[in-house]
Amino acid sequence: MLIDRRLLIHFDWPLLGLVLLIASVGLINLYSNTVSMEAVGTPAYLKQFSWLLIGLAVMVTIASVEYRHYSDFAYFAYGAAILSLILVWAFGMTTSGAQRWIRIGTFSFQPSEFCKISLILALAKIFRRPPSREGYSLRELFLPFLLLLLPTLLILKQPDLGTAIILFMIFLSVLLFVKVRWSSWFIMVAAGGLILPLLWTFLKEYQKRRILTFLNPDLDPLGAGYHVIQSKIAVGSGGILGKGLMQGTQCKLGFLPEQQTDFIFSAFAEEWGLIGGLALLALYGLLIWWGLRIAVQAKDRFGAILSFGVTAMLFWHVFINIGMVLGIMPVAGIPLPLLSYGGSFLVSTLMGVGILLNVSMRRYLF
Amino acid sequence: MVELNAQKLEDFKGRYKLFLTILVLAFVILVIRLWQLEVVRGTELLRLSENNRIRLRETRAERGMLLDHNGEILAHNRPYFEVSLVPEDVKGSPEVLPLVGEILKMDPDEIEEKLRHVKRRPPFQPVKVKTDIDWTEVAILESNRVYLPGVITEVRSTRAYNYGSLAAHLIGYIGEVDENDLKKTNGGSYRMGSTIGKYGVESQWEDDLKGMDGGRQIEVDALGREMKPLRSVEPYPGNNLYLTLDLGLQRAAEEAYQDKNGALVAMDPKTGRVLAMVSKPAFDPSLFAGNISSEEWKALQGNPFHPLQNKCTQGLYPPGSTFKIITAIAGLESGLLTPKTAFPCVGTYFYGNRNFRCWKEGGHGTIDLHRALVTSCDIYFYQAGLKVGVDRIAKYASEFGLGKKTGVPFPHEKSGIVPSTSWKMNTYGVPWYSGETLSFAVGQGYVNVTPIQLARMISAVANGGTLFLPQVVEKVESTSGKVLRQYSPVEVGTVEVSQATLDFMRSALRGVLHEPGGTAAGSALKEVEMAGKTGTAQVIKLAKDFKRGDMNRMPLKFRDHAWFVAYAPVVDPQIAVAVLVEHGGFGASAAAPIAKKVMARYFGIDSPPPMKEMEIEEPDAPEGD
Numbered sequence: 001m002l003i004d005r006r007l008l009i010h011f012d013w014p015l016l017g018l019v020l021l022i023a024s025v026g027l028i029n030l031y032s033n034t035v036s037m038e039a040v041g042t043p044a045y046l047k048q049f050s051w052l053l054i055g056l057a058v059m060v061t062i063a064s065v066e067y068r069h070y071s072d073f074a075y076f077a078y079g080a081a082i083l084s085l086i087l088v089w090a091f092g093m094t095t096s097g098a099q100r101w102i103r104i105g106t107f108s109f110q111p112s113e114f115c116k117i118s119l120i121l122a123l124a125k126i127f128r129r130p131p132s133r134e135g136y137s138l139r140e141l142f143l144p145f146l147l148l149l150l151p152t153l154l155i156l157k158q159p160d161l162g163t164a165i166i167l168f169m170i171f172l173s174v175l176l177f178v179k180v181r182w183s184s185w186f187i188m189v190a191a192g193g194l195i196l197p198l199l200w201t202f203l204k205e206y207q208k209r210r211i212l213t214f215l216n217p218d219l220d221p222l223g224a225g226y227h228v229i230q231s232k233i234a235v236g237s238g239g240i241l242g243k244g245l246m247q248g249t250q251c252k253l254g255f256l257p258e259q260q261t262d263f264i265f266s267a268f269a270e271e272w273g274l275i276g277g278l279a280l281l282a283l284y285g286l287l288i289w290w291g292l293r294i295a296v297q298a299k300d301r302f303g304a305i306l307s308f309g310v311t312a313m314l315f316w317h318v319f320i321n322i323g324m325v326l327g328i329m330p331v332a333g334i335p336l337p338l339l340s341y342g343g344s345f346l347v348s349t350l351m352g353v354g355i356l357l358n359v360s361m362r363r364y365l366f
Numbered sequence: 367m368v369e370l371n372a373q374k375l376e377d378f379k380g381r382y383k384l385f386l387t388i389l390v391l392a393f394v395i396l397v398i399r400l401w402q403l404e405v406v407r408g409t410e411l412l413r414l415s416e417n418n419r420i421r422l423r424e425t426r427a428e429r430g431m432l433l434d435h436n437g438e439i440l441a442h443n444r445p446y447f448e449v450s451l452v453p454e455d456v457k458g459s460p461e462v463l464p465l466v467g468e469i470l471k472m473d474p475d476e477i478e479e480k481l482r483h484v485k486r487r488p489p490f491q492p493v494k495v496k497t498d499i500d501w502t503e504v505a506i507l508e509s510n511r512v513y514l515p516g517v518i519t520e521v522r523s524t525r526a527y528n529y530g531s532l533a534a535h536l537i538g539y540i541g542e543v544d545e546n547d548l549k550k551t552n553g554g555s556y557r558m559g560s561t562i563g564k565y566g567v568e569s570q571w572e573d574d575l576k577g578m579d580g581g582r583q584i585e586v587d588a589l590g591r592e593m594k595p596l597r598s599v600e601p602y603p604g605n606n607l608y609l610t611l612d613l614g615l616q617r618a619a620e621e622a623y624q625d626k627n628g629a630l631v632a633m634d635p636k637t638g639r640v641l642a643m644v645s646k647p648a649f650d651p652s653l654f655a656g657n658i659s660s661e662e663w664k665a666l667q668g669n670p671f672h673p674l675q676n677k678c679t680q681g682l683y684p685p686g687s688t689f690k691i692i693t694a695i696a697g698l699e700s701g702l703l704t705p706k707t708a709f710p711c712v713g714t715y716f717y718g719n720r721n722f723r724c725w726k727e728g729g730h731g732t733i734d735l736h737r738a739l740v741t742s743c744d745i746y747f748y749q750a751g752l753k754v755g756v757d758r759i760a761k762y763a764s765e766f767g768l769g770k771k772t773g774v775p776f777p778h779e780k781s782g783i784v785p786s787t788s789w790k791m792n793t794y795g796v797p798w799y800s801g802e803t804l805s806f807a808v809g810q811g812y813v814n815v816t817p818i819q820l821a822r823m824i825s826a827v828a829n830g831g832t833l834f835l836p837q838v839v840e841k842v843e844s845t846s847g848k849v850l851r852q853y854s855p856v857e858v859g860t861v862e863v864s865q866a867t868l869d870f871m872r873s874a875l876r877g878v879l880h881e882p883g884g885t886a887a888g889s890a891l892k893e894v895e896m897a898g899k900t901g902t903a904q905v906i907k908l909a910k911d912f913k914r915g916d917m918n919r920m921p922l923k924f925r926d927h928a929w930f931v932a933y934a935p936v937v938d939p940q941i942a943v944a945v946l947v948e949h950g951g952f953g954a955s956a957a958a959p960i961a962k963k964v965m966a967r968y969f970g971i972d973s974p975p976p977m978k979e980m981e982i983e984e985p986d987a988p989e990g991d
Contacts, residue, residue, distance in 0.1 A: 177385075179377050225597075226422060226583060236403040236411025250415050270415075274404040278397065285393045292389065296382045304378050319392045326399045 012294070012360040018287050019338065019353050023052055025280065026264075026339040032246045033259060033267045034341075044260055044341050051343035055350035062354030066362065071302050074118075074125035078147065081118035084111035085154040092158075100158050110344035112163045115151045117351050119167055120174075120309030122147050127178045128302040135179035138187060144171070161207050162262075162333035166316055173312035174305060177295075211330050227263070232327045234266040235277075242273025260341040262333055265325040284318045284337075294360045303359040310352035317349075421584055426560070427577030428845075429525065430604030432537060432567060434613040435641075435840060441537060441568070441651075444526035447499045447519055449507065450492035453481045455516025462514055469506050470496050492518050525561075525655040531648040533616050535676035536609070536640070536838055538566020539651035564654060566676075567607065567838060570775050574842050574850075577604035605850060608840045610639035618967035619644045622960040628927070628947040629677035631821035631836075632964055635933060635942040637855040638825070638834025640774075642943075642964065645677040671948070678821075679779040682814040683946060685768070686901030687742045687885075688931045689809025691827060691871065694739060696762040697754040698867040705870055707753075708734045711745035718801040722748055736870070740877035742885045742900060744808050751807020756798055759806060760786035765861040766823045767833050768815050773858060774836040782819060785812035810904055821944035824931040826861060827875070828897075828939035830868055833859040875899055876936045886930065889958035893971045897939075898932030898961065900954045903946075925949040930957035934965050941968050 031045040088102055088111055100110050126144050131137075148171045155164045200208070234250035237243070248270040259267050269277045291311030298304035314337055321336040323329030335342060337349045403411065432441035449470060456462050467474035472495075481493050499507075499519075507519050525540050541564045543556045556562060560579065563569035580601035619630050619642045632642035649666055666674055675681065697703030713729035715722045724730065724745040730737070738746035751759065763769060769784030783789075785806060787798040805811030815823075818836055826833050835856040842851040875897035879890040885900040904926055928950030933942040943961050950956030966972050 177378065177381060229583075232403055233411045233414045235400070236407050237415035238404055239408045239412060240405060269400070269404065274400060277400045277404065281393060281396055281400070285389065288389055289386070292382065292385055296378050298375070298378075301375065304375060308378075315389065315392070319396070322396050323399075326396065326403060328395070328399055 006364075007361050010361040010364060012357050015287075015290055015294075015353070015357060015360060018283065018290065019350075022280075022283050022287065022338045025268075025283070027052070028245075029264065029268050029271075029339060030260065030341055032271060033248065033264075035246070047343070048341055048346065051346045052350075054343075055347040058347055059350040059354035059357070062351055063357040063361070065358075067303055067306060067355065067358040068300070070121060070306070071125045071128060074121040077118040078122040081111060081115040082150055082154070085115060085151060087111070089154060089157060100160055110342075112151075112155045112158065112160055113344040113348040114351075115155065116163070116166060116170065116313055117310075117348055117355075119147065119151060120170060120306060120313065120352075120355075123171070123174050123309060124302050124305040127174065127305050128300075130301060131179055135181040136184065137181055138184045141175070141180065141184060141188075144175075156202070159204055159207065160333065161203070162320075162335075165320070165332055166313065166334060169316040169320075170309055170312050173316070174309055177308045177312075178305065227331060228327050231263050231266040231325050234263075235269040235326060238270040238273040238277075240274045242269070242271050242276055245271055247271060261335050262321065262331075262340065263325055264340045265322050265336055268339065269325075280339075281322070284314075288315045288318065291356050294356050294363070297363050298359050299363055303362070307356050307359040310355050313352060314349070423582045423584060425580040425582065425598075425601045426522070427579045427601035428523065428603040429540070429561075429577065430575040430845075431606045432575075433606060433608050434611045434616075435609065436613065437608070438613045439528055440533070440609065440611075440613070441525060441527050443523040445521050445523045446497060447501075447504050448497045448522045449495045449499055449503075450518045450520065451477070451481060451495055452492050452516040452518065456481070459515055462516065465510070465513060466495070466507075466517060469503060469510070470499060472496065497522070498524075525652065527651050529613070529617070530652075531650045532613075532620060533611055533643060534566075534648040534651050535645040535678070536566055536611065536643040537651060538568035538570075539564055539654040540568050541654045561655070565651075566776065567609065568651075570777075571607055571839060571842075574607060575604040578602040603845045606843045606845065608843065610634075610641065610838055610840045611643070612641045612968075615964060615967055616642040616644070618972070619960070619964045620646075620648075622963040623947075626947050626950060626956070627671050628945070628950065628957075629681055629817040630943060630945050630960065630964070631678050631818045632941060632943045632968075633821045633825050633836065635825035635828040635939050638822070638836050639840065639855070640836055640838050641941065641968075643676075643678050643838070645675070645681075647671050647673040649673045676776060677946070677948075678817045679772075679774055679776055681816060681946070682780050682782055683817075683927050683929075684811070684813055684903040685809040685815045685820060686903040686927075686929050687744075687809055688820060688824075688899045688901035688929050689763070689813065690739060690742065690747050690807070691823070691875070691899055691931075692763045692766060692768070693747055693751055693754065693759050693807045694735060694874070695766075695827075695863060695867060695871065696759045697735075697750055698870065699762070699863060700754060700758050702754050702758075703735055703750055705735055707750070708732050709738075709746045709749040711743050713745075715745045715748050715804075717748065717752075717804060718799075720801060722804055736874045736877065737883075739871075739874040739899070740881050740884045742878075747807045748804040751803050752800065754807070756803045756806055757786050757788075759803075760784050760789075762861070763813070765859070766826055767859065768813075768819050768823060770819075772816075772818050772822055772836050774818055775838060779818075780816055782816055783812055783814040809901060817944045817946045820929070820931050820946075821942060824899075824933055824944060825942040827868075827871060828933035828942050831861040831863045832857055833861070872897055872936055875932075879932075885954045886932075886958040888954065889930075889962040891934075891962060891965060891969070891971065894934050894965065894969050895936040896932050896934040896961075896965060897936045898930060898958070900952070900958060901929030901931070902952055903927040903929060905949065925951055928952055928954075928956035930954075930961045932958075932961045932965070934969070941965065 027045055027049060030048055034044040084102060088100060092101055100112060102109060102111060123144055126147070131140065148167060152164045152167050155167065203211070230250060234248065237250065248267055250266070250270055268280065272280075288311055291307060291314060295304050295308035295311055298307055317334055317337050320329050320332065320334045324331055324334065335345050338346070428443055431439055433439055449466070451466070463474040463477055466472075467477055477495055480495055504519055507514065507517065527537065540561045543560055543562045547562050548556055563572040563575060568575065578601060580599040582598040583596040615632060619632065623630075623644065623646050627646045629646070630642060630644040631640060633640055647669065653662055694703065697707075710732040711724050711730040713724050713727050715724070722745070724743060726741075726743070729745065730741055730743045733741070733743060733746060735746075735750070737743070738750070763784040769782045771779045771781045790796065790798045790812075802811055806813060822833060822836060835858050837853050837855070839853055841849055841853065843849050876895060878884045878898050878900065879886050879896045881887070886898055890896060905924055926949070928947040930945045931943070933939040943964055945957040945961045947956040947960065
């Protein structure tokens with residue numbers, strides 16, 4: 001428990017500082033981009049601030065319970081996440097064509113966000129048992145694969161392509177991290193090559209369009225192509241020094257789609273320019289590198305895989321989101337950690353950070 | 367375990383370098399891209415962002431036309447001019463609004479109000495100010511273009527229905543998409559402000575009719591004028607629909623109704639194609655294409671005669687004596703009745719503890735089945751019904767498609783009720799009383815049908831027992847005239863009826879029009895032989911005790927509904943109709959003449975327009991209840 005002096009000594013202050021720094025940048029950016037809007041009710045940055053406080057409380061709670069206990073209820077958490085996804089499917093709220101939300105009173109949340117954390121927990125628990133010398137065999141990968149497939153299908157049904165992609169990337173990264181036989185890799189890649197065309201037919205028309213548009217934005221100059229172009233204009237018009245706080249015209253005038261969520265980075269880059277963009281990238285790079293170090297320095301497999309999973313989650317969110325905003329990744333609807341507006345996502349990100357802190361401060365303990 | 371763990375952890379350490387490399391590589395890519403956009407292309411993109419020059423302009427697709435069976439245009443698109451303003455562009459020049467107001471004869475304050483009124487508008491999206499402006503206004507606006515930055519005149523098109531409210535319930539209408547439509551067409555190409563079919567064929571064939579909207583990404587100058595097109599998507603026009611409807615027949619039918627309310631379905635008995643579909647009162651579908659005012663909407667909604675309901679598919683009425691066709695067929699097919707079966711009628715029939723009446727006070731005397739159908743004798747059918755039994759009648763009623771949806775492609779079709787002993791037990795938890803069989807045998811009591819069900823029933827009698835899916839669209843054609851889809855007749859059921867029964871029914875139903883004493887003798891055509899059956903659907907029980915002469919003095923809402931079902935010619939039938947006149951009183955006097963006019967039109971033997979006196983000259987045809 002936290003009372004243990006040694007834990008306080010080993011507490012990962014740099015990690016916490018880094019996260020608070022990025023979150024502050026996020027709040028300032030959100031304020032800058034939403035304050036002039038004629039909003040009804042609580043302004044977005046204030047809502048986000050209260051979510052940040054909630055998220056930090058959750059983070060501290062998660063960090064304080066010794067993480068090895070988490071393996072006891074990893075499957076329980078996973079089951080709860082699946083159940084909440086089924087609830088979304090059955091009674092969920094629909095906003096702009098996707099059914100992603102569960103509403104309890106005035107409070108609504110996105111179970112798919114917490115699904116990422118619970119998948120990481122479940123994978124860490126499974127891979128806690130080390131493989132034979134050659135690595136995991138295909139048979140041993142069957143259950144983990146099932147653990148991935150179930151939530152992915154439910155989330156694709158919503159439809160939320162972005163989160164499904166993140167789940168898949170987390171899974172793939174964890175497989176790279178734990179040892180998998182070369183023969184298993186070969187078969188999986190071959191099977192993937194066969195299944196991918198099949199998966200294509202499962203995608204909704206607009207999702208196909210988005211992927212095709214990514215490959216060739218001219219395909220949909222009135223939809224996604226327009227979004228990407230406006231996003232690139234926003235980033236590019238920032239120049240080296242940026243237009244300055246609250247001066248971003250692209251965002252202010254609503255040319256940017258989803259400027260508070262998925263395209264928040266273009267709003268940031270428009271106002272802060274290359275300097276700000278590079279600084280923010282550096283902060284994210286530092287955060288992910290720190291997470292990677294925590295993973296390899298962990299004292300047991302469970303902690304290592306757990307923290308690696310969280311790190312992978314952060315990495316893919318940052319890389320795909322910023323890549324999308326800069327026009328080199330598909331418009332898949334993946335938000336930017338600690339910057340994008342959205343309570344569930346902020347809390348789930350901070351849950352991940354809580355896990356990192358937890359593993360980090362117990363690296364000398366046992 | 368710990369040692370093993372520690373050993374295995376070495377694997378992770380070995381991977382650190384790999385992952386670090388991936389991480390660095392990924393971030394280098396992002397940094398390069400960021401550099402490329404903000405430094406290399408920075409000036410160019412800054413120029414684009416200044417004044418926000420890139421705009422989207424929508425190019426709406428032309429909606430497909432609706433044509434009748436013969437290619438007469440029923441619904442098409444009428445072009446008109448619309449003036450919109452881009453508020454952002456107007457802001458800089460205060461002299462624009464008064465000038466526009468002067469040209470359009472509008473108060474500048476009113477225009478300003480409109481600009482301010484639009485919520486959640488993407489920037490630089492034009493706001494509609496006035497629609498359907500005339501040519502001179504367009505000319506003045508265009509010649510003053512230089513002084514009017516941000517003013518846009520555009521040709522748009524609106525839905526026009528050439529024949530007003532004609533076949534309004536079948537054709538339907540279009541309107542602006544609402545939240546519900548957007549939800550339903552999740553991921554579709556609809557935006558706020560686009561139009562969508564809301565009712566009837568316009569709604570059910572929306573996918574064919576709508577086409578694909580196009581649009582242009584354009585660069586504009588400071589005055590909002592188009593500088594150069596960047597990219598564009600051409601709109602793709604919607605497909606044209608040929609309906610099964612026959613315009614001439616539809617008009618004749620609607621005219622025959624005059625100011626009466628009710629429903630009519632005319633069908634080709636050999637295909638199930640709907641030749642005419644009338645539901646009265648109707649509405650003007652073009653009301654919905656523009657912005658319907660709330661008063662107009664309330665007036666339609668509040669109208670006690672339900673103009674917005676398609677009575678052909680949604681109106682439920684007892685079939686009355688038209689149901690005697692079913693009772694007769696059930697009896698003949700089960701062998702419980704034969705053409706020779708005779709029952710006495712003395713005007714009243716005592717059963718249980720109740721007196722059942724025949725519509726004819728003195729009674730019909732002892733008659734056989736043929737005469738009973740021709741004269742629509744109630745007391746004959748009370749006794750016949752008791753002999754045949756409720757469940758046998760119910761079986762044939764169901765086989766002829768009563769009490770279930772016909773599958774006509776309109777939503778909210780009603781199924782109606784065909785009662786039976788088990789139905790009653792399941793619904794009310796009490797057994798069937800044999801007294802109820804008497805009402806059932808003459809189409810009263812629990813039994814409830816829609817006009818389209820009766821049209822299909824009489825079609826099946828005409829064609830020898832085949833039930834077709836009622837169809838309203840014949841084919842779908844692209845604008846270039848290529849046939850994309852052809853709807854062929856779909857059989858959905860057959861009733862096993864012997865040739866002897868069919869022959870008997872044909873002769874009896876012919877007698878209704880062509881024999882002395884036939885209930886619809888006054889509505890026969892000289893040129894073409896018809897077969898038919900009148901019917902009167904009770905609105906309230908009380909009506910039964912009213913003497914016939916009292917009916918006209920009753921308040922309208924308590925008067926009975928008049929039915930007539932018919933087909934022609936008797937040999938090789940080509941058309942079948944079901945006519946319902948709400949609160950029309952007796953089937954023979956109210957409904958049969960309408961069927962006569964429709965038939966006359968169909969066979970091209972229209973009599974000169976009927977004069978008022980003609981109604982009186984017709985023999986006061988008798989009618990069963």
